[in-house]
Amino acid sequence: MTKKVVFIILILLLMVSFVVSLCLGQMDIPVKTTFLAFTNFFGLTSEINVLTEEQAAVLYNIRIPRALIAILAGAALAITGAVMQGLFSNPLADPSLIGLSSGASLGAVIAIVTGLTAYGMFYMPMLAFLFALLSVSLTIFLAMKDKKIPPMMLLLAGVSVSIFIAAITSGILTFTNEHNIREFLFWTVGGLDYRRWEHVYLAFPPIIIGITMLCLLARHINVLSMGETEAAAIGVPVFKLRLLLLFIASFTTAAAVSVSGSIGFVGLVVPHIMRLILGPEHRLLLPSSALFGAVFLLLCDILSRVVIAPMELRVGITTALIGAPYFLYLLKRAQKEGLF
Amino acid sequence: MNKEILNVKDLAVKKQNREILENINISVKEGEFIGIIGANGAGKSTLLRSLANQEKDFSGTVKLFNKDISLYKEKEFAKHVAYMQQDLQISFGYSVLDIVLMGRYPYLAWWQHEQKEDKEIAAKYLEFADVEELKDRKINQVSGGERKRVLLAKILTQETKIIYLDEPISDLDLSYQEEVFNYLHSICKLGKTILVVVHDLEIAAKFCSRLILLNKGSIIADGTPAEVITKEYLRKAFNLDSIVYPNKITGDLAIHTYLKKNFQINKKVHLIGSGDTLSGLVNVLYELGCSLSAGVIFEDTIDYLVLKAFQIDCLKEISAEISAEMSRQNIEKIQAADLTVLGNLKFTMQNISNLKDAFQAKKLIIIEDDDIENRDFTNGEAVKLYRDLVARDNVEVWNLKKFLIKIEHFLQNT
Numbered sequence: 001m002t003k004k005v006v007f008i009i010l011i012l013l014l015m016v017s018f019v020v021s022l023c024l025g026q027m028d029i030p031v032k033t034t035f036l037a038f039t040n041f042f043g044l045t046s047e048i049n050v051l052t053e054e055q056a057a058v059l060y061n062i063r064i065p066r067a068l069i070a071i072l073a074g075a076a077l078a079i080t081g082a083v084m085q086g087l088f089s090n091p092l093a094d095p096s097l098i099g100l101s102s103g104a105s106l107g108a109v110i111a112i113v114t115g116l117t118a119y120g121m122f123y124m125p126m127l128a129f130l131f132a133l134l135s136v137s138l139t140i141f142l143a144m145k146d147k148k149i150p151p152m153m154l155l156l157a158g159v160s161v162s163i164f165i166a167a168i169t170s171g172i173l174t175f176t177n178e179h180n181i182r183e184f185l186f187w188t189v190g191g192l193d194y195r196r197w198e199h200v201y202l203a204f205p206p207i208i209i210g211i212t213m214l215c216l217l218a219r220h221i222n223v224l225s226m227g228e229t230e231a232a233a234i235g236v237p238v239f240k241l242r243l244l245l246l247f248i249a250s251f252t253t254a255a256a257v258s259v260s261g262s263i264g265f266v267g268l269v270v271p272h273i274m275r276l277i278l279g280p281e282h283r284l285l286l287p288s289s290a291l292f293g294a295v296f297l298l299l300c301d302i303l304s305r306v307v308i309a310p311m312e313l314r315v316g317i318t319t320a321l322i323g324a325p326y327f328l329y330l331l332k333r334a335q336k337e338g339l340f
Numbered sequence: 341m342n343k344e345i346l347n348v349k350d351l352a353v354k355k356q357n358r359e360i361l362e363n364i365n366i367s368v369k370e371g372e373f374i375g376i377i378g379a380n381g382a383g384k385s386t387l388l389r390s391l392a393n394q395e396k397d398f399s400g401t402v403k404l405f406n407k408d409i410s411l412y413k414e415k416e417f418a419k420h421v422a423y424m425q426q427d428l429q430i431s432f433g434y435s436v437l438d439i440v441l442m443g444r445y446p447y448l449a450w451w452q453h454e455q456k457e458d459k460e461i462a463a464k465y466l467e468f469a470d471v472e473e474l475k476d477r478k479i480n481q482v483s484g485g486e487r488k489r490v491l492l493a494k495i496l497t498q499e500t501k502i503i504y505l506d507e508p509i510s511d512l513d514l515s516y517q518e519e520v521f522n523y524l525h526s527i528c529k530l531g532k533t534i535l536v537v538v539h540d541l542e543i544a545a546k547f548c549s550r551l552i553l554l555n556k557g558s559i560i561a562d563g564t565p566a567e568v569i570t571k572e573y574l575r576k577a578f579n580l581d582s583i584v585y586p587n588k589i590t591g592d593l594a595i596h597t598y599l600k601k602n603f604q605i606n607k608k609v610h611l612i613g614s615g616d617t618l619s620g621l622v623n624v625l626y627e628l629g630c631s632l633s634a635g636v637i638f639e640d641t642i643d644y645l646v647l648k649a650f651q652i653d654c655l656k657e658i659s660a661e662i663s664a665e666m667s668r669q670n671i672e673k674i675q676a677a678d679l680t681v682l683g684n685l686k687f688t689m690q691n692i693s694n695l696k697d698a699f700q701a702k703k704l705i706i707i708e709d710d711d712i713e714n715r716d717f718t719n720g721e722a723v724k725l726y727r728d729l730v731a732r733d734n735v736e737v738w739n740l741k742k743f744l745i746k747i748e749h750f751l752q753n754t
Contacts, residue, residue: 229428235419
């Protein structure tokens, strides 16, 4: 399969899953209707009364922002997973391992218990974003020595910071009421329900900027993934570049986590699949992971909506239920091939 | 006189309060092919890493083209110096071509991709390193030796004036070891300068124009291979006893190393040989600490070269036939020896006196690998003498294999 074909398939998959995600749900909207609504919107057709008022409201206010958030968050989580793995020459690295998710959770909890959430829907994502970046910075600061960030140290510092921050979060939750805990619980298992256009506006700029920058720097991630010594030997400013990439990746992930809650395994599973198909070259891996991450999260969201309808699963549960076994399968396979 | 390109002054590296390197002073001139040798832990790799600007805590100055290496921008430095580390773990399955192209990194702006000419340069060195047909294979699916050659292609693709290599041949087949050094030798002639950490002393001596011998973090010898590879320095640096001699066949410096036994057999052993009959056993007797003599040996034989390499007191015959005087001296030495060893020689009228002299031995071991009848070119005279000799009480007849196994035990018990 040539590389171009892979990308074309990914783009087609993205379009199809986007449309399907708009049609399915508690209220089914026929594919044809959705399609016509689109062509109308872009001025290609001019049929009248394609959608009922109710359908239009559901589509515009609920399903489109939800699908867009799925695309943005999926792309962001997948690409930053791939970047982290390359950055630390470790196929098991993930942004959540360096304290990002726990930091975001703490931010969310603070927003909930202080009652900030009541004043406006921006407060919680903003605080989550802020604390995510803070905890990553703390991890990096702790792991850094002599202008070097040894990967193993970073991952271990990340684990410590995560546990520490999670303890603070739990501590705060101990003193709060049941309603708040329930609100928080919903946040820790990421979900895409009740996402609105405001969330899209909030997440769109940082994620698009992040993805673009990471794709532009992809060649540098190739050389960094060869390890510190090798990278330095061919003239890579290892420390500066790592710091820059860490920052962009954290920034992008934090933007995603702040609107969707923490959704696990996308950053591990998606890059792995793409690496199997396209190889480790980051100039191909990063854009393809972003595309497939978007597709993956959209599909998981569709599944979450239909599998126990009329109830809904949180999408974070679905990704974990699919992701964890698949990831284990990949590991076992890699082990058989002698890659580990 | 070539110009100096690298100057190391008072370099020292200290880690966890342990001196890894101290008081290192080196001046490297353009086109030199320098081998860094020394025992494990002598600081060879650390030295190379320091010169490659990869060692952060060192004191002293390292100047490249008269500019302190810490003042170089990363890419600028990488255009001057390529460095190949000893073991490289690659976590991802990049293709061989991808890896080699990474050598072009210093030449690309941050937003650029590899251009056509970069790919041509990479192709050139892939071909040189004989890994061209592997270029689409994944790096973690090629053998250790192939991997080394891929990495060699990569640092050559970097096209630098100076190349540092940390044990580039450690996983390579013998044929590639020579080939790699041959190539390095030839690119040195074109003006490149190479510093290589190498374990194999003979290869180092054969190809390098200069050797730096490290011992416990300091330079103990620095000079031409003949100046550095000596019995004394090798003992000091490697705690090894050795024989260093010019190999007559190749003209290279050959090194025979051995561990001195903690006991020494102080026996006098006299060797009788001719042609190529002693080469397998001289070193064994030498290493056991025997005091050796030999005779009468024709000058143009392998036996003579071997004995000379071990600097053994040897009666040498330069004419075509052993003279009576030589034979007399031979008998003197045989009589003085505790043991005489007669090699598996072919007997002619010119050397039959050696066989006659052997009758004077206090104790005699005859090496017999071929039947005497096939070694007699004297119309039966040698056969007759030989049979008389074998019949004596103080004579043992062994083949070479048995000799090598039993001699130590034999000498201890006589």
